Amino acid sequence: MLKLENLNKPSHKGWKRVADYLLYTGLPAVNIFFLAVQPVSAEFSLWGAAVANLLIMLFKGTTKFTADETV
Secondary structure, eight states: OOOGGGGGSOOOHHHHHHHHHIIIIIHHHHHHHHHHOTTSOHHHHHHHHHHHHHHHHHHHHHHTTOOOTTO
């Protein structure tokens, strides 16, 4: 499923849809959540947002190595 050869092929539609949803909807929501959770320390908010952003971006990057099997 995950192969370097798939980088130039069209991405798997299901995984691409999930990754795009997380990138365009989930990422802003996570950042707003960590800004709104102010009773916790600023350091926790910063690290929480950074880790969430990194995980979402890594997932989006990983989907580039999937291929649509119907092509």
